[in-house]
Amino acid sequence: MSSFNQENCVSCGHHCTSCQAAFADDKVKDECGVFGIYAPGVDVAQICYFALYALQHRGQESTGIATFDGDDFYVEKDSGLVSEIFDIENLHRLKGDIALAHCRYGGRNKKISNDNIINALPMSFNYYHGEIALSYNGALVNKDALWQQLTENGAVFQTESDCEIIASLLAKHSKEALVDSFAKTMGELKGAYALVAMMKDKLIGVRDPHGIRPLTIGKLGEHYLLSSESCAFDAVGAETIRDVRPGEIVVIDKDGLHTYQIFDEQPNFCIFEHVYIARPDSVFDGQSVSEVRRRMGQILAEEAKIDADIVIPVPDSGTACALGYAEGSGLPFRMGLLKNRYIGRTFIQPTQEMRERSVHIKLNPIRATLEGQRVIMVDDSVVRGTTSKQIVEMVRNAGAKEVHLVLSCPPVKFGCPYGIDTASGQLIAVTHTVEQISEYIGADSVHFLSQEGMLRATGLKPEDFCVACFDGNYIVDPEGK
Numbered sequence: 001m002s003s004f005n006q007e008n009c010v011s012c013g014h015h016c017t018s019c020q021a022a023f024a025d026d027k028v029k030d031e032c033g034v035f036g037i038y039a040p041g042v043d044v045a046q047i048c049y050f051a052l053y054a055l056q057h058r059g060q061e062s063t064g065i066a067t068f069d070g071d072d073f074y075v076e077k078d079s080g081l082v083s084e085i086f087d088i089e090n091l092h093r094l095k096g097d098i099a100l101a102h103c104r105y106g107g108r109n110k111k112i113s114n115d116n117i118i119n120a121l122p123m124s125f126n127y128y129h130g131e132i133a134l135s136y137n138g139a140l141v142n143k144d145a146l147w148q149q150l151t152e153n154g155a156v157f158q159t160e161s162d163c164e165i166i167a168s169l170l171a172k173h174s175k176e177a178l179v180d181s182f183a184k185t186m187g188e189l190k191g192a193y194a195l196v197a198m199m200k201d202k203l204i205g206v207r208d209p210h211g212i213r214p215l216t217i218g219k220l221g222e223h224y225l226l227s228s229e230s231c232a233f234d235a236v237g238a239e240t241i242r243d244v245r246p247g248e249i250v251v252i253d254k255d256g257l258h259t260y261q262i263f264d265e266q267p268n269f270c271i272f273e274h275v276y277i278a279r280p281d282s283v284f285d286g287q288s289v290s291e292v293r294r295r296m297g298q299i300l301a302e303e304a305k306i307d308a309d310i311v312i313p314v315p316d317s318g319t320a321c322a323l324g325y326a327e328g329s330g331l332p333f334r335m336g337l338l339k340n341r342y343i344g345r346t347f348i349q350p351t352q353e354m355r356e357r358s359v360h361i362k363l364n365p366i367r368a369t370l371e372g373q374r375v376i377m378v379d380d381s382v383v384r385g386t387t388s389k390q391i392v393e394m395v396r397n398a399g400a401k402e403v404h405l406v407l408s409c410p411p412v413k414f415g416c417p418y419g420i421d422t423a424s425g426q427l428i429a430v431t432h433t434v435e436q437i438s439e440y441i442g443a444d445s446v447h448f449l450s451q452e453g454m455l456r457a458t459g460l461k462p463e464d465f466c467v468a469c470f471d472g473n474y475i476v477d478p479e480g481k
Contacts, residue, residue, distance in 0.1 A: 032121070032137040032419075033058030034215070035101040035232055036196040038203040038252045039223035045094035047220070047236050048101035052082045054235035055228055057279060058137075059105035062120035066133040067096035068200055073131055077102075077120045100198045102135040105421070119159050122198070125167045128174030129181075130200055134163045137228055138193035138213045139419040142480030146188065166195065182206055182249050183262045190480050192270075192418035194244075196226050203252040209263040210475050211246030212270050212418050212466055214284060217257070224252045229282040243285060268466040268475045272420055274458060275409045276317050276380040287459050290320045295457035296408040296449055297324020297378065304447035305329070306376055306404050310369070312336030314379040314391060321408040322378035331376065336369045336395065359390040371399030380408050382437060382446070385428040389441040396442070405438075406447045409454050410470045417478040422469055 033055030037044050048065045056063075063085055064077025074094050078085045082103070102121040124133040140146065140162045147157065147165060155168045169188055173181040182197075182204065192212035197204040205226045207215045218225040218233035218240050227233060230240040244250055247263030270277075273284060280290035297320065311331050313322035316339065326333035340362055375395060382388050382405075392403050411429030416422050428437055438446040451470055455462040468474045 032105060032135075033103045033228040033232075034135040034137050034194060034196045034226070035228070036099065036135065036198060036203045036205070036226040036252075037220070037223065038098045039220060039225075040097040040254070042097070042220070042223060044096060044099035045091045047225075048094075048099050049082065049086055049091060050235050051225075051227060051232040052086075052101050052103055054232040054279070055101075055103050056082055058228060058277070059103040061104050062117070063101075063103040064120055064122055065091075065094055065099060065101045066122040066124060066135075066198065067094040067099040068131075068133075068198060069096035070200065073124050073133060075122065075124060075133070077117070077122070079117060079120065098198055098201075098203055100133050100135045100196055100203075119161050121161065121163060123159070123161065123163045123167070125171075127167070127171040129178060132167070132170070133198045134167060135196045136161070136163045136166065136193060137215075137419065138162070138191060138195075138208070139417060140165065140189055140191040140193065140480075141417050141476055141478050142190040145480055162193070166193075178202075178204075179249060179251065179260055183260070186247075186249075186262055190476055192476075194228065201253055205244050205250040205252075207244045207246055207248055209247035210266050210268040210466070211243070212268055212475065214269070214273060214278070215244040216284075217241040217244060217250065224257050226250070226252075229278055230284075231279045231282045234281065240283060267464040269464060270418065270420065271409075271454065271458070271465045271467050272416075272469065275454070277420070280316075280320055285460060285464075292457050292459070293317075293320035293408060294324035294327075295459075296454060297321035297326070298328035299324075299453040299457055300378075300406050300408065300447070300449050301325045301328025303450055303453055304406050306406075306445065306447070308374040308376045308402065308404060310334045310336070310373050311376045311378060312369070312395075314377060315339040315363070317380040318378045318408070321380070325376065325378055325406065329376075334369050336366055336375065336377070336398075337363045337391070338366060339363055359387055360394065363391060363394065365394050365398035367398045370395055373400055374402040374404075375400045376404045376406060377443075378406050378408070381412060382407055382428060382441070383412055383422060384426050385437060385441050388443075392442045402444045403442075404445045404447070405441065405443045406449075408449050410448050410451045411437075412469050414469050414472040416469050417474070418466070418468075418476070420469070 035051040062079045066075040076090045100122040122133045122135045150168045169185040173184040193208045194213040194215035195206040218238040220238035246265045246267050249260045251258040274292045278289045282289045311326040311333050313319040395403050413429050466475050
């Protein structure tokens with residue numbers, strides 16, 4: 001393996017402006033966040049509005065809310081953030097006792113724009129059982145095969161969304177009882193999915209048999225809610241009840257919560273929810289994300305003993321892990337980088353110069369903390385390495401004597417077919433050793449948390465997680481076979 005020059009592009013191996021443009025956001029991306037509520041007498045649109053703020057980190061390309069008032073469906077959705085789309089006027093148009101909400105990340109090369117807003121969710125359909133609206137998070141690995149099968153039997157499609165395929169399958173099985181039609185649809189789906197559906201008198205939640213993508217049940221007074229993360233329940237004053245089980249269907253109606261275990265549980269939850277994607281104040285399977293990340297840091301301190309002066313996080317996803325590393329190592333924890341709270345993950349970078357400055361606008365070093373120090377800098381992951389390179393340079397320019405980067409997961413070496421955008425063709429760990437990664441980003445050393453240590457930090461059984469992006473052992477065949 002040849003030496004990796006710092007001037008080279010991670011993707012093509014050369015100093016390449018076109019490839020650098022692809023690395024503006026050097027993080028994995030989740031596909032979506034979903035939320036639903038059945039609450040007669042409550043302003044459900046307002047509840048969804050606040051919940052979407054809590055889930056905004058899961059998708060920033062489009063957002064929407066759908067409600068039903070007993071007679072009609074109402075939908076408001078558009079490209080952009082929650083704050084850009086909703087106001088008092090359009091929230092007042094969303095009438096009803098039942099609602100769905102969604103925020104979307106469209107995946108590589110599937111950007112939402114005003115002329116293809118039909119891809120935004122929730123989506124509504126008319127079929128045998130009446131009108132239904134769907135919100136969805138995940139990815140179907142047999143999407144192409146299902147599309148082929150359904151179109152050969154007369155189905156037509158207008159969007160790129162998996163939701164439309166799911167709606168067609170529900171229509172195919174629509175003469176079955178409602179739960180049975182969902183169960184038979186589940187039997188034809190392969191991949192990862194957390195689905196929330198709304199009908200005129202029901203809210204339905206469905207999770208794939210492996211539970212790869214998250215879906216949680218909450219309660220607001222006497223009313224039930226569904227959400228990708230429990231942080232949305234906190235935002236609306238609700239309590240968290242439990243996760244929807246892998247392979248389970250839950251139905252919420254006027255009589256309360258009904259559960260149906262359709263497939264045997266084979267839990268393989270996405271470990272990247274704990275590493276990076278989820279908000280630290282969320283809880284999965286009774287485990288606080290923040291505490292899991294802190295334990296990751298403590299285990300990192302055991303695995304990577306570094307002679308240094310201070311520990312700093314790359315905010316925000318590295319903060320809890322950095323606290324754990326400081327606790328485990330006995331070194332002082334310091335805030336060495338200040339994050340601009342007004343810049344999100346979708347910061348616009350229209351020119352090469354702005355792309356190169358984007359990290360400096362998002363983060364600014366605190367010279368008084370860093371100057372003359374041997375620094376351990378804690379982050380969640382290195383995917384392509386471009387952002388890490390800029391941050392290391394920033395910390396050095398602020399006067400740090402040494403910069404050691406420690407990461408709360410192993411090297412990401414494999415693409416994810418289940419709804420996480422890792423841009424697998426551009427992963428630096430695929431073609432470069434740890435030493436070469438360190439050379440490229442300009443750090444004195446780079447240390448990854450072991451897979452065993454990462455899983456131990458969750459407090460759950462290792463076999464309950466999907467770690468395919470690290471070891472290539474896919475839970476469901478990526479080809480849908």
